[in-house]
Ligand SMILES: NC(=O)C1=CN([C@@H]2O[C@H](COP(=O)(O)OP(=O)(O)OC[C@H]3O[C@@H](n4cnc5c(N)ncnc54)[C@H](OP(=O)(O)O)[C@@H]3O)[C@@H](O)[C@H]2O)C=CC1
């Protein structure tokens with residue numbers, strides 16, 4: 043049995059993870075961590091703590107899952123990793139440098155696993171974008187999310203841009219040569235790893251992304267949509283089941299996909 047604590051258990055993702063862990067025969071939900079936690083406390087089915095330190099003081103668990111906030115996750119990991127708790131992190135907004143620094147806080151045998159996106163479809167979308175990148179001089183990323191998302195651009199878009207940039211080894215030719223219209227700066231998006239990234243926030247979306255490639259007389263669009271947060275759960279459970287056998291920093295669900 044793998045024992046699990048879920049940070050952000052009252053949130054959109056955290057509450058779905060709680061349900062998925064409870065439904066899995068080989069996993070045991072030890073507690074949640076969430077200072078607001080209305081849903082969990084009402085249900086009363088499992089203890090909910092207001093900090094990771096309180097959770098560690100109260101009970102042992104093998105894995106901490108974190109779906110909290112970009113301004114909270116680092117503090118949670120600074121407590122959990124030195125205590126030797128394997129961490130499965132979906133919260134976006136941490137830089138590569140910070141992830142490496144946090145992983146170094148953990149004793150040998152402890153794993154920090156971060157996936158900017160836990161859906162198999164988004165992992166494949168990024169792999170296909172990486173494969174296409176060398177063949178197209180232009181590439182741009184458009185990501186579309188629900189209005190309550192706190193960060194922009196999305197973690198998936200940042201990772202996709204980095205993969206495109208690595209695969210083609212040069213910046214896009216497009217941005218920077220246009221005349222900016224006063225009051226409309228930013229129309230060409232944010233340059234991430236040399237790739238323009240555009241963020242849309244609207245009701246109706248959960249999470250969608252297009253990687254748009256262009257060359258002479260042709261475009262290639264690679265698109266992924268998550269229409270429901272259940273799409274992330276198989277990947278999160280795979281991460282929980284896999285981290286115990288791994289060590290150090292691992293970035294990306296592709297590392298565990300067969
Ligand atoms: N990697 C992936 O596949 C995915 C990643 N995400 C990422 O996950 C993160 C969470 O997203 P989402 O579930 O939509 O956000 P929510 O705002 O719905 O959930 C976050 C929860 O964390 C709580 N929280 C705040 N501070 C703490 C703390 N110190 N300890 C524990 N919990 C805390 C929040 O409480 P309060 O509301 O009171 O602040 C809230 O209940 C985001 O960074 C998002 O980008 C989302 C979907 C998929």
Ligand SMILES: O=C(O)C1=N[C@H](C(=O)O)C[C@H](O)C1
Pocket residue numbers: 134158159160187191192195196197198199248249250
């Ligand atoms: O906040 C979200 O909802 C999502 N966040 C992740 C990201 O920033 O890429 C993953 C997915 O896009 C949903």
